[in-house]
Amino acid sequence: MDEKEISQAVIGRLPRYFRYLGELKDEGVERISSQDLSALMKVTASQIRQDFNNFGGFGQQGYGYNVEYLYDEIGKILGLDRRHKFVIIGAGNLGRALGNYTNFERRGFIFRGMFDSNPELVGSQVRGIGVMPMEELERFIQENDIDIAVLAIPKASAVPVAERLVKTGIRAIWNFAHVDLNVPEGIQVENVHLSDSLMKLSYNISRYQMEDRHLGEQKRD
Amino acid sequence: MDEKEISQAVIGRLPRYFRYLGELKDEGVERISSQDLSALMKVTASQIRQDFNNFGGFGQQGYGYNVEYLYDEIGKILGLDRRHKFVIIGAGNLGRALGNYTNFERRGFIFRGMFDSNPELVGSQVRGIGVMPMEELERFIQENDIDIAVLAIPKASAVPVAERLVKTGIRAIWNFAHVDLNVPEGIQVENVHLSDSLMKLSYNISRYQMEDRHLGEQKRD
DNA sequence: TAGATTGTTAATCGATTAACAATC
DNA sequence: TAGATTGTTAATCGATTAACAATC
Numbered sequence: 215m216d217e218k219e220i221s222q223a224v225i226g227r228l229p230r231y232f233r234y235l236g237e238l239k240d241e242g243v244e245r246i247s248s249q250d251l252s253a254l255m256k257v258t259a260s261q262i263r264q265d266f267n268n269f270g271g272f273g274q275q276g277y278g279y280n281v282e283y284l285y286d287e288i289g290k291i292l293g294l295d296r297r298h299k300f301v302i303i304g305a306g307n308l309g310r311a312l313g314n315y316t317n318f319e320r321r322g323f324i325f326r327g328m329f330d331s332n333p334e335l336v337g338s339q340v341r342g343i344g345v346m347p348m349e350e351l352e353r354f355i356q357e358n359d360i361d362i363a364v365l366a367i368p369k370a371s372a373v374p375v376a377e378r379l380v381k382t383g384i385r386a387i388w389n390f391a392h393v394d395l396n397v398p399e400g401i402q403v404e405n406v407h408l409s410d411s412l413m414k415l416s417y418n419i420s421r422y423q424m425e426d427r428h429l430g431e432q433k434r435d
Numbered sequence: 436m437d438e439k440e441i442s443q444a445v446i447g448r449l450p451r452y453f454r455y456l457g458e459l460k461d462e463g464v465e466r467i468s469s470q471d472l473s474a475l476m477k478v479t480a481s482q483i484r485q486d487f488n489n490f491g492g493f494g495q496q497g498y499g500y501n502v503e504y505l506y507d508e509i510g511k512i513l514g515l516d517r518r519h520k521f522v523i524i525g526a527g528n529l530g531r532a533l534g535n536y537t538n539f540e541r542r543g544f545i546f547r548g549m550f551d552s553n554p555e556l557v558g559s560q561v562r563g564i565g566v567m568p569m570e571e572l573e574r575f576i577q578e579n580d581i582d583i584a585v586l587a588i589p590k591a592s593a594v595p596v597a598e599r600l601v602k603t604g605i606r607a608i609w610n611f612a613h614v615d616l617n618v619p620e621g622i623q624v625e626n627v628h629l630s631d632s633l634m635k636l637s638y639n640i641s642r643y644q645m646e647d648r649h650l651g652e653q654k655r656d
Numbered sequence: 657t658a659g660a661t662t663g664t665t666a667a668t669c670g671a672t673t674a675a676c677a678a679t680c
Numbered sequence: 681t682a683g684a685t686t687g688t689t690a691a692t693c694g695a696t697t698a699a700c701a702a703t704c
Contacts, residue, residue: 221695229634259697261695261697275702277661296637404635411609412539413542414450416517485687496684497679
């Protein structure tokens with residue numbers, strides 16, 4: 215009953231549960247036990263039960279979990295029963311790729327506008343949405359009640375643009391720029407730092423090669 | 436001296452250290468203490484010292500850390516002193532965006548080839564690299580000693596393609612498809628699940644709105 | 657009712673933070 | 681030498697796993 219804060223570790227696992235449950239639902243599976251789901255997803259059954267219990271009991275003793283019900287409930291927890299309107303800032307390759315990704319729409323994320331500072335890109339279209347000049351950013355966000363701004367611009371411009379977004383009253387920023395944004399509490403930022411991800415991959419490649427050669431300790435020369 | 440395994444929690448923080456140290460270096464800062472770095476990065480000084488000590492002492496008592504040396508050492512740990520050749524599979528919007536992203540090159544990741552199953556895309560160019568048909572995948576990877584395959588294809592085709600890659604002897608897969616890949620131990624997989632990231636953002640928006648309205652407990656109707 | 661499986665408490669494990677002796 | 685700051689050990693905190701009573 216208490217307003218216990220759910221840890222980000224748990225939140226981070228919810229989309230994966232949601233994905234597996236969606237697949238099970240599509241396959242016509244009606245119910246599943248934590249043990250079976252555990253085998254499928256390769257996490258412990260204990261963790262599954264703990265995770266779900268953060269939000270109250272979704273299951274039934276002796277039965278397991280109803281797949282469709284659980285799927286819907288996790289969807290609601292993730293806020294996927296609501297519509298989130300977003301704009302993309304930056305009409306470069308990445309911005310256009312994100313704009314063309316229609317799957318977001320199925321989860322309630324509605325592509326509403328696109329902006330770029332380059333006059334040559336202004337006026338071009340992405341999925342029927344015309345690219346607008348940066349000057350129109352504030353007006354458009356306010357008039358259209360935009361929830362999320364997707365930052366697909368270089369890091370140098372990301373910081374000042376984020377400040378403008380904050381002033382405009384944006385709720386959330388999905389940040390693809392390789393820089394940390396400092397925004398006031400209450401504005402949500404989710405970073406996708408592609409090069410960080412690639413560096414982790416690089417580390418794991420190197421580490422494995424070292425292990426392979428039984429070089430526990432590597433002298434630097 | 437022991438081959439103590441470094442936790443992925445630590446590895447996950449290295450790219451961010453690397454980024455901040457690179458910026459300090461560019462600004463001409465010569466040395467920094469864990470305390471100053473702590474203030475800058477908003478993590479505890481204790482964590483910084485612990486993290487660096489996983490790899491042996493990079494600092495000096497009474498002095499702090501030499502920025503350039505630390506930057507170089509973290510780069511080496513991350514394997515950025517080596518070259519990693521990669522191919523992109525999937526010449527759609529995302530694949531092309533990744534191919535056009537020249538910053539990867541600066542970190543030693545070399546774009547070498549691109550593949551697509553769609554004959555209409557085969558032959559088109561991305562940064563001077565021609566898109567090849569999927570039939571040439573195995574031959575090309577082996578002849579060119581490719582380390583990393585970037586999967587920018589729909590999830591349905593991602594699983595069989597990953598199997599082909601594994602057979603071909605690829606070292607690592609950077610997976611943008613929304614599916615979990617099962618590969619043998621020793622092949623590194625790093626997932627970038629964009630919709631998972633967006634769902635986390637969605638959760639945090641909803642959560643903040645609930646807190647705002649002091650609705651700790653929300654009845655479902 | 658008996659069997660299955662959750663919900664939940666307790667035990668363990670790992671990661672983070674605090675503290676301080678070593679040392680530059 | 682005195683001051684600063686690391687390297688490292690110990691304490692704390694949080695997350696995961698194990699266990700089992702509750703209950704469908």
